[in-house]
Amino acid sequence: MTLTDSPVAESEAAADAVGAAAPASPAETIGAPRGLAQPFMTNDAAQVGRLFVISSLLLGLGTAAIGVLLSLGRTDAVAPDDLFGGLNAYFRMWTLYRVSFLLLVVMPLLLGLAMAVMPAQVGAGNAAFPRAALASFWSWKIGAVIVVASVLAGGGWGALDGVTGNESDAMALTLLGTGIMIVGLLLGAIVVATTVISLRRTGMSLLDVPPFSWSVLVTAVVWLLSLPVAIANIVVIYADLRGRPAIAFGRPESPDIWLQLDWLVEQPAVYAMAVPVLGIIFTAAGAAVGARSSRPEAMLIVVGLFGLLAMGGWSQDYFTAPQDLRDGLVYVAFGLAAVVPVVATAGGVGELAMRGSKTLDRLLDTRMLGAGAALKLLGAAALVGALRVIEPLDLLETSATWAVFHGVVVAGLVAAVAALATWPQLLFGPIQPRLARGAIVLLFGGGGLLVLADLASGFIADDPDLMALALDGSAALNVVALIGSLLVAAGLSVALFGVASALKPSAADTPEAAGSEPA
Amino acid sequence: MFTTGFKFFFGLSAAFCAAALVYGYTTGGSHVGPVSLGWKGGVGDHIGYGVLVGLAVACLTVSLVLVSFRDADASAQARLQNLAEVLTDQPVRASFWPVVAAFGVGAAAVGLVLHPMVFVLGLALLFLSLVEWTMDAWSDRATGDAEINRELRNRIMAPIEIPVVGTLGVAVIVLAASRILLNVSKLEAVWVAGVASGLILIGAWVYTSRPGLGRRLVRILGPVAALLLLVGGVLAAVAGERDFVHHEVDTHEETGEPAVHEESG
Structure with a gap:
């Protein structure tokens, strides 16, 4: 049964999910490139979005594999030195894992979903600046290749144990690659924001846009205000690194380079990844139960507030004493307040469930399952983030930082799977429900275990160390983290398999297959 | 009456004028020097003042061109010419120049670290793709007919x-x-x-x-x-x-x- 002829689609929620009266993409009518030329020449931003999604899921698999190795290195089974071949290599992989999940996986994944789904939602045939969208994808892709290649060649974001001349060059390449990736993502954000602002169908005000489109608009604004700060950081670091002789902040033989950029993967900036997750949660839950919120403007406020709290460019502690920043009122307030929009989202989803169909099928629908799992992980991350800023708990410089990170990242992945099930006709076709559910369950389990292990270790740690080779306190926690990493990798594999299955022409071509769920 | 493009560039021009005045006075310009473009008295730092005034003039020129051609907007032109049928914006054609631009950026970055020749090659690719991209963007909206647009573009670029x-x-x-x-x-x-x-x-x-x-x-x-x-x-x-x-x-x-x-x- 298709989404458009199911009872779900007959409700108003379908307008949010699919985009009512969306004109056909004009790109289809003017000789769109086919075959191998398509990824290089496409004029359809939705196609670019799908390229983003596939690429980031593949990179996600590689990143999850690094996570498994890092977790394995924490256990007693293998010494980190044996696994990676030295302290510098371990540090390279440790930092790559974090940057990769941020810039190579979750942000491009959500940007790709936005490019593929949002134009149809707001009634635009194509996104604004489709060529810029293509440039965005390829800039990001080329930046990613440079980053991965340079890290494997001995680069990275600093080192702990001295460097050779070649490694210094590789580090410079890593920095430039990071900058190119960020520029690519910013270009995509401009495309997305312009489309929502300028290409809405006549009569649709900003207050009328569907939740996901609103959330990507907020995300684009947050990225545009935050990520240029990271580019400025990179320029400063690069100038220091390549200076003769290298001066204070760019010494390659120290973790200084990483310490100037780590704010990107810590709260509050890390929440910038999760803003579209709220939009997906609202839409997926609404489509699952066939209901629409009675107070859509409240949803806009919630998403906007979360975006405001995700502004992170100011929260750098490298150039100031950490205690001045982290104990400051603003940082604490941001940390505590981040819980509010997540709780409000939970309330919104609850209201949708109350207003919509309460049959078991609907409540166990893949979309509802994904929305619930993403919400729980995001809630856990926000809660840990709030605990982190409570000074007496002493969690600030502990692995609790990575509990927030893992919660947000895996929430993004779960939400992406829910999005694949919610908008099959705009993405890759119907993903098999059992594969989507399997991916959601595995990711949720893995993310939950990682959050728990990191948080518990943060409480137990006697000697806080963000780059600890092992989670302090208990060998059991290391095993829990390893299982969590394995589950995340397995979940991503299942999600990719689901996408690959959905891409089969026989599955996508049948009209019956356009819906993701049996009614 | 005034198109969006005109307003943008005219505003930018005014901002550069103001910046030039402030810069001129704060770098040692005389009372009337910066206002009279140096005709009566000094303008302070010549290079900075000259760059800012140059930018202001360039923006003013662009703004005048844009208002003359109605921002090259088909619907605005149709209104101006009292055409019954409003020429709608045409969708963009497929193009490989965005990919070339991205490769240019990547090559410039790699060249910056590894070899100056690669850097220059990257910049050349970037410049080339920007020129071609600009022409493509213009020709997409030159008229309401995609075929005529293509011919127009080829007539200039070929x-x-x-x-x-x-x-x-x-x-x-x-x-x-x-x-x-x-x-x-x-x-x-x-x-x-x-x-x-x-x-x-x-x-x-x-x-x-x-x-x-x-x-x-x-x-x-x-x-x-x-x-x-x-x-x-x-x-x-x-x-x-x-x-x-x-x-x-x-x-x-x-x-x-x-x-x-x-x-x-």
């Missing part, structure tokens, strides 16, 4: 593109062929040149005598031959030139004429 691509093609062929001929021995070079000339002759004969078959052959064999030439040239360049024994030239003691002692290898 006289530039064809000579440039031709020159680059000739340069690549000459460079690659010379590397190959300099890599093999003297006798082999003669054979390579002879066989290549023969193949070109045969190809030309087939093309002229059987046009249908010739076109198909050119379509298939042309890219293959170009690829072979390029790969061969790169490999030969990496392998280096053959050993040369240079002529030793000295002067005959009595006659004063040059005397060659040894042949080249």
Whole structure:
């Protein structure tokens, strides 16, 4: 049964999910490139979005594999030195894992979903600046290749144990690659924001846009205000690194380079990844139960507030004493307040469930399952983030930082799977429900275990160390983290398999297959 | 009345004017110097003031062009010309220039660290793609007809593109062929040149005598031959030139004429 002829689609929620009266993409009518030329020449931003999604899921698999190795290195089974071949290599992989999940996986994944789904939602045939969208994808892709290649060649974001001349060059390449990736993502954000602002169908005000489109608009604004700060950081670091002789902040033989950029993967900036997750949660839950919120403007406020709290460019502690920043009122307030929009989202989803169909099928629908799992992980991350800023708990410089990170990242992945099930006709076709559910369950389990292990270790740690080779306190926690990493990798594999299955022409071509769920 | 593009660039021009005045006065300009563009009195720091005034003039010019051509907006032009049918914006055509631009950025970044030539190549690619991209963006909306837009674009760009691509093609062929001929021995070079000339002759004969078959052959064999030439040239360049024994030239003691002692290898 298709989404458009199911009872779900007959409700108003379908307008949010699919985009009512969306004109056909004009790109289809003017000789769109086919075959191998398509990824290089496409004029359809939705196609670019799908390229983003596939690429980031593949990179996600590689990143999850690094996570498994890092977790394995924490256990007693293998010494980190044996696994990676030295302290510098371990540090390279440790930092790559974090940057990769941020810039190579979750942000491009959500940007790709936005490019593929949002134009149809707001009634635009194509996104604004489709060529810029293509440039965005390829800039990001080329930046990613440079980053991965340079890290494997001995680069990275600093080192702990001295460097050779070649490694210094590789580090410079890593920095430039990071900058190119960020520029690519910013270009995509401009495309997305312009489309929502300028290409809405006549009569649709900003207050009328569907939740996901609103959330990507907020995300684009947050990225545009935050990520240029990271580019400025990179320029400063690069100038220091390549200076003769290298001066204070760019010494390659120290973790200084990483310490100037780590704010990107810590709260509050890390929440910038999760803003579209709220939009997906609202839409997926609404489509699952066939209901629409009675107070859509409240949803806009919630998403906007979360975006405001995700502004992170100011929260750098490298150039100031950490205690001045982290104990400051603003940082604490941001940390505590981040819980509010997540709780409000939970309330919104609850209201949708109350207003919509309460049959078991609907409540166990893949979309509802994904929305619930993403919400729980995001809630856990926000809660840990709030605990982190409570000074007496002493969690600030502990692995609790990575509990927030893992919660947000895996929430993004779960939400992406829910999005694949919610908008099959705009993405890759119907993903098999059992594969989507399997991916959601595995990711949720893995993310939950990682959050728990990191948080518990943060409480137990006697000697806080963000780059600890092992989670302090208990060998059991290391095993829990390893299982969590394995589950995340397995979940991503299942999600990719689901996408690959959905891409089969026989599955996508049948009209019956356009819906993701049996009614 | 005033188009969006005009308002933007006019505002930008006003901002640059204001910035130039502030800069002029804060860097030692006299009372009327910065206001009179230096006609009466000094303007302070000449370079900064000149750059800012230049930017203001450039923006003002662009704004006037934009308001004259109604931002090149089809619907605005249709209103101005009292056309019954509003020309809608045409969707953009497929283009590979965004990818070239991205590769240019990547090459410039890699070159910045590894080699200046790669950096320059990246910048060149970036510049080229920006020019082409700009023309594509303009031509997409030049009229309401996609075919006319394409012709308009080609009419402007083809006289530039064809000579440039031709020159680059000739340069690549000459460079690659010379590397190959300099890599093999003297006798082999003669054979390579002879066989290549023969193949070109045969190809030309087939093309002229059987046009249908010739076109198909050119379509298939042309890219293959170009690829072979390029790969061969790169490999030969990496392998280096053959050993040369240079002529030793000295002067005959009595006659004063040059005397060659040894042949080249």
